[in-house]
Amino acid sequence: MSSFSIERLSRPLAKHVRRFGTKVINNVRTTRGNYAKVTSADVQHFKSILGEGNVLTGDQDVQPYNVDWMKYMSGESRTVLKPKTTEDVSAILEYCNDKMIAVCPQAGNTSISGGSVALFDEVVLSMQRMNNIIDFNPLSGVLVCEAGCVLESLMGHVESHGFMMPLDLGSKGSCQIGGNVSTNAGGIRVIRYGTLQGCVLGLEAVTADGSVLDCLNTMRKDNTGYHLKHLFIGSEGTLGVVTKVAILCPILPKHISVAFIGLDSYEKVLKLFSIARQEFAETLSSFELMDNTTITAVEDNLKLGCPIANVHPFYVLIELATSQPNLNRHLENILEKALDDSIITDATTADQTSTINKIWKVRERSIEALMKYGYVYAYDISTPLNCFYDIVELLRDKLKDVADCKAVCGFGHIGDGNLHLNVATREYNKELSGIIEPFVYGWTSECRGSISAEHGIGYIKRNYLERTKNGKALGLMQSLKHTMDPKCILNPYKVIPPSET
Numbered sequence: 001m002s003s004f005s006i007e008r009l010s011r012p013l014a015k016h017v018r019r020f021g022t023k024v025i026n027n028v029r030t031t032r033g034n035y036a037k038v039t040s041a042d043v044q045h046f047k048s049i050l051g052e053g054n055v056l057t058g059d060q061d062v063q064p065y066n067v068d069w070m071k072y073m074s075g076e077s078r079t080v081l082k083p084k085t086t087e088d089v090s091a092i093l094e095y096c097n098d099k100m101i102a103v104c105p106q107a108g109n110t111s112i113s114g115g116s117v118a119l120f121d122e123v124v125l126s127m128q129r130m131n132n133i134i135d136f137n138p139l140s141g142v143l144v145c146e147a148g149c150v151l152e153s154l155m156g157h158v159e160s161h162g163f164m165m166p167l168d169l170g171s172k173g174s175c176q177i178g179g180n181v182s183t184n185a186g187g188i189r190v191i192r193y194g195t196l197q198g199c200v201l202g203l204e205a206v207t208a209d210g211s212v213l214d215c216l217n218t219m220r221k222d223n224t225g226y227h228l229k230h231l232f233i234g235s236e237g238t239l240g241v242v243t244k245v246a247i248l249c250p251i252l253p254k255h256i257s258v259a260f261i262g263l264d265s266y267e268k269v270l271k272l273f274s275i276a277r278q279e280f281a282e283t284l285s286s287f288e289l290m291d292n293t294t295i296t297a298v299e300d301n302l303k304l305g306c307p308i309a310n311v312h313p314f315y316v317l318i319e320l321a322t323s324q325p326n327l328n329r330h331l332e333n334i335l336e337k338a339l340d341d342s343i344i345t346d347a348t349t350a351d352q353t354s355t356i357n358k359i360w361k362v363r364e365r366s367i368e369a370l371m372k373y374g375y376v377y378a379y380d381i382s383t384p385l386n387c388f389y390d391i392v393e394l395l396r397d398k399l400k401d402v403a404d405c406k407a408v409c410g411f412g413h414i415g416d417g418n419l420h421l422n423v424a425t426r427e428y429n430k431e432l433s434g435i436i437e438p439f440v441y442g443w444t445s446e447c448r449g450s451i452s453a454e455h456g457i458g459y460i461k462r463n464y465l466e467r468t469k470n471g472k473a474l475g476l477m478q479s480l481k482h483t484m485d486p487k488c489i490l491n492p493y494k495v496i497p498p499s500e501t
């Protein structure tokens, strides 16, 4: 990741900011809002709430919070605040709202849409110290925890009780449950367990003026008026700061089987998907696609071996999970038939944890493999399945003469109609971005897809929001924002298009 263009980008940008208070990132131009600058008196006040060590102001200390995982954004924040309790968050927001200080909530900072990093000098509210597990009920399977718990640590906790988290992502070692909820994260098991919108039973959030909204319901059923929790699930820190969540966890399946399969056309991928749904029914927990370019990047750049010979145009990873034995035998029988019927061309299966984990790594580290080329233009779109892969081929053709283009590839959660379309180059190029983006989002909106299936809008997609949301919907979003955060201090410049803020 070290060869990213962030340094190249940040120097001219910093100069631009000093002169005009304006920034252009990813072809999006933004002017700093009329917010107060943080003074030494403000810093003293924050220290009086949080204690000396939990307010970072030195350049070196603040720097890691100013760059996101994809290195799309280089923030200019000079203040990082680390609350420990809901009361801390409440006191900070009340103060910032009074003083008109802008705030950027940050969890694991693995956002792929530039939502988690300050654009100008917003205060970064890092949730990492709010990492207590409050309760796990082994009868109901309901987990209650603070927003700063890292997803992987929650997985370990509930697994020790015979349960599992309903979501799993490649970023699980860093992302936090509050970040997951705020982005309505999807991941590799949505096909079986749905998105967080269905699994979050309740939450606690602090709104812009510091009010604590206790909707930490732990009941499965609660039809008492508006479902206020949904305002915070997927709103990317623009309507409030999530401080606690209650999540319904499924039982940990006793048997898991995985297959890694080679296929020679996208049509056959769809045939296999149809067979998998019919044959494996409720045991199907993942159906993931990778194309040959993705696997080649994983092999070349991470030196991870493909589980079968890398000679196929497409690869599918199927995961089955159940409490019944003989799952692997059933999987093998179905795949043998698919092989006889020439639907698939090669496959390997595994039911041992260590081999399963090895196979999953190939899929989970795909984006990391592409980033080794230098820079990745990453698009996370939902499309109808019949045209799911067309955009990869169209874009590949469009960019065939671009010398710096190292890879145009697609992988993703095909079971959910969610394609991760990526273009890898050595360096960021503004003109190239200006060619790719309108093309990808125009195509997506023509097939009535979504410009963000799971990563969110953040900063880098907000100019394209109208490709997915009509004027009335955008207007309602804007009025909700004004109602809940009238001074617009919470994650300004994110989600809502510039003219609407």
Ligand SMILES: Cc1cc2nc3c(=O)[nH]c(=O)nc-3n(C[C@H](O)[C@H](O)[C@H](O)COP(=O)(O)OP(=O)(O)OC[C@H]3O[C@@H](n4cnc5c(N)ncnc54)[C@H](O)[C@@H]3O)c2cc1C
Residues within 6 Å of the ligand: 069, 104, 105, 106, 107, 108, 109, 110, 111, 112, 115, 116, 117, 127, 147, 168, 169, 170, 171, 174, 175, 176, 177, 178, 179, 180, 181, 182, 183, 184, 185, 186, 187, 188, 236, 237, 238, 240, 241, 242, 243, 364, 367, 368, 454, 455, 458, 491, 494
């Ligand atoms: C290798 C890799 C694989 C990934 N795979 C997937 C995947 O399969 N599916 C998927 O959906 N995403 C995936 N992502 C994207 C990312 O991990 C998710 O969006 C994740 O949910 C972000 O969590 P985070 O803790 O890092 O949040 P951050 O990146 O820190 O924040 C995300 C957004 O939420 C806001 N926010 C954070 N915490 C709070 C809070 N407590 N209250 C209010 N707002 C808050 C931030 O302001 C920001 O707008 C992947 C990322 C990487 C790097």
